[in-house]
Amino acid sequence: MSDSDEPSPKIFSPTDRVSKYYSQRAKQITARFDVVRELINNEGTKGTRVEKEVREFLLQFLPGRYTYTSGIVVDFSGGEQDFSKQEDLLIVDRLFNPNLFIEGEPSIYPVDVIYSGIEIKTCLTSTELTNAIEIIASLKRLKYIKRSVAQPGRSGLHIRQTSPPIGVIFAFDSDIRRSETILHHLSNCASKLPRSEWPDLICILNRGILGFDSDDKAQFGLCGLLGNSKSGLLAEVISKLDGEHFDHVGIRYPTVLMDKKKYVVDVGRTLTAFLAQLYEFLLSKVLVSQQNLLVEFIPEELRRVLYKDKPIQAPSE
Secondary structure (H helix, E strand, O other): OOHHOOOOOOEEEOOOHHHHHHHHHHHHHHHHHHHHHHHHHHHHOHHHHHHHHHHHHHHHHHOOEEEEEOOOEEEEOEEEEEEEOOEEEEEOOOOOOOOEEEOOHHHHHHHEHEEEEEEEEEEOOOHHHHHHHHHHHHHHHHOOOOEEEEEEEEEEEEEEOOOOOEEEEEEEEEEOOOOHHHHHHHHHHHHHOHHHHHOOOEEEEEEEEEEEOOOOEEEEOOEEEEOOOOOEEOOOOOOOOOOOOOEEOOOEEEEEOOEEEEEOHHHHHOOOOOOOOHHHHHOOOOOOOOOHHHHHHHOOHHHOOOOOOOOOOOOOO
């Protein structure tokens, strides 16, 4: 789109019921975004309270079919990864988790019941990005039970393989304003790790969404504020104003630099796109649901039972 055809500040207004509802919900998300941002400005980006606020912000929108928690993740070989800090979030299977350690703090979970590990950051600097990627890599290094599992699909049953937990980084803000710079940092960090340990999805709420394409190349996705161009076409709003924000009818929007233009970011659309992508990853994750994890995790000598006659067996089919 040429500069002469860039969208004006006339923001797109949906007319159908679903889009109107989404638009209203997006405004609520933006308002919540402003509350957390004000808290960050008042207390700094390192406070535990701020990290908790960002965590609670995210939890409002995640689906209810999973359990959300934090704790120590262990594998059958004795390896473990600490995901018990305030800025950590584990998405755990609600049905097949054997609750190896029901009581105690922190809780302990087998890696085989973990759908995803989410590293939550208030402000994602280049240093914080490096640290978060390493934490995700440590989680993905844990040895999971490798099995082929039959799952129903649109065309019948499909045989799929179990896989490591989905690695996600969710950040509320970032001091990196240029998309190309964020991509450079991500690519540089990923190049030092095997492909299996890379994060699967990154969301910087006031910038955009990052991940890797089928060719293992880092990609940046913008969910821009939509407006009407001079020719009547729907397009992302580009700001020519000074400063990092774009104010419109009482709402302050963040901006991001991409392809030498300053795009206005729609926080509501960014969160919605992130959740949609996260759902896709969660639905694609295969767990060993028909597996006795107690047998895998408790040492054989501790499972020893001395029977008077014959061992107890489950009924045969």
